[in-house]
Amino acid sequence: MASKKTNENEVTPENSNSRRDFIKKSGLFTALALTPSTLVVASENKWDEKIAEYLETVPLSIEVNGKKHNLNIEPRTTLLDLLREQLQLTGTKKGCDHGQCGACTVHVNGTRILSCLSLATMQQNAQVTTIEGLSKGKKLHPMQEAFIKNDGFQCGYCTPGQIMSGIACIKEGHANSREEIKEYMSGNICRCGAYHNIVDAITEVKEGGKEL
Amino acid sequence: MKNFQIIKALSSSSAVASITKDTSVMFIAGGTNLVDLMKKNVVAPDKLIDINALDLKKIEFLNGKVSIGALAKNSQVAEDQSIKEKLPLLALALAAGASQQIRHMATVGGNMLQRTRCPYFYNTDMPCNKRVPKSGCGAIGGTNRMAAVFGTSDSCIAVHPSDMCVALAALDATVLVEGPKGKRQINFTDFHRLPGNTPEKDNTLEIRELITSIEIPDNNFTKNVHYLKVRDRSSYAFALVSVAVALELKNNVISNAKLAMGGVAHKPWRLTETEDFLKGKTASEDIFKQAGKLGMKGARGYGDNDFKLTLGANAITEALTIAASK
Ligand SMILES: Cc1cc2nc3c(=O)[nH]c(=O)nc-3n(C[C@H](O)[C@H](O)[C@H](O)COP(=O)(O)OP(=O)(O)OC[C@H]3O[C@@H](n4cnc5c(N)ncnc54)[C@H](O)[C@@H]3O)c2cc1C
Ligand code: SF4
Ligand code: FES
């Protein structure tokens, strides 16, 4: 086993006690707490917060809509929250936050997934495409145009997820009939019930035969 | 969600070595069930071991069996051309589960270990013996429309929600696992368990054991198979009742039959008595009706789920009819 690799996130039996456990055990926090002068200096300089932050976050390199980001994130950050809260890409919607609606659908390395059930830290070096990444300058993506033309929405809340899912549905080869489109789009709920027009839009793009 | 640490395992042995004896450390694969449960605070691990870098994604057609890695994605298996040809029942069951987005994320191992969808299990304000042992069962005497009708106990009446597992139980699969004491194999039908007095245990996997693959012995169930899933909407909903059927027919005589049900028990429910009844019989409406009744023999409802007794019998009859007519 490659136990001498330097990646500190790798598990080897020797380091399976984590850095955080180690520091806890070695009593750094206790030392800070027991030394009033250190504590005062530390809090004045926000050291304690910085140490805590350093320990609680992990580095993440991720490419979103063609742009590379090097970030430090909490392991509990979902890809959805990373996109919306940290990268200000609010096109991707939070509907249920529990995998039940599809509003948060994005493409990761070309595959449609639910960003609300994906931990961002598990998408190391991934290429993510969101609704913001579809248009070329002012030119909308064919699926965006088809949704407008066919009235594929009412309130529009589910629409970014529907569009991301619709593109993938065609690319996967699951848009060969209205029935098939309905089945493979069932992971995207539309509270306004625009389903019929959504299927129209996807059918039109599929029949248009354009490279997506 | 409570914060936690996450580390990436680069080999099965290091993954196993990094799991401690309590549940504060857990494996994570697709995350589609675990992240959901962590958001609801139903489980709150201190540390996650990300197993996605392990070489366990392959689908292999070996001598006499098919081997599927524990990290193969649900969509990868459902859409594999050879799986569709050799094990169409498995492909059908997988395609009936969740949504395409979730199937792209979900793994075979994670699917087997997904927890019940009993609403009391998900609600930390409610009593639930499965979530907090000895806290009581909210579903008995409460809302129990999804609950089991076979193999229940006074402690728990929850069902296992997987579709894939119903097909694997019917197809006599084996589960391969690796743990601190080495490797072992478990019959698929012995993998999940009945609740008894310890509903907190869904299955017979030991703590620290990693599922590495499943194996399905070669069979002739390539034509007369069906996975019937009855649910509240036509897609993207868990089964109320489901039936996996695999038949071998020669001149309309049933020479071999495998049947299992989902949505009726704490584990995929194999119908061996009904299989024996069908063998040697000529396929007919009457025989399939009798099989439906026999399949549900001994079932008991808990109020809201009483409808499953009739629905179950009808579903068995319908699934057999469709399978035989293919
Ligand atoms: C809205 C929604 C609808 C759904 N509908 C359906 C449905 O209709 N039918 C259906 O069958 N399923 C359905 N699912 C469930 C889905 O199939 C499961 O969530 C998925 O299969 C879990 O796989 P995963 O890889 O994401 O597991 P994870 O969430 O990563 O893990 C689940 C559990 O398994 C453990 N684990 C994972 N891999 C291994 C391994 N190799 N060895 C040991 N332990 C392991 C983890 O520690 C964790 O405890 C639905 C899910 C959602 C969110
Ligand atoms: S049926 Fe099982 S999972 Fe549901 S409340 Fe009772 S103990 Fe919990
Ligand atoms: S927000 Fe992700 S599925 Fe609803």
Ligand code: FES
């Ligand atoms: S357009 Fe309103 S939810 Fe779909």
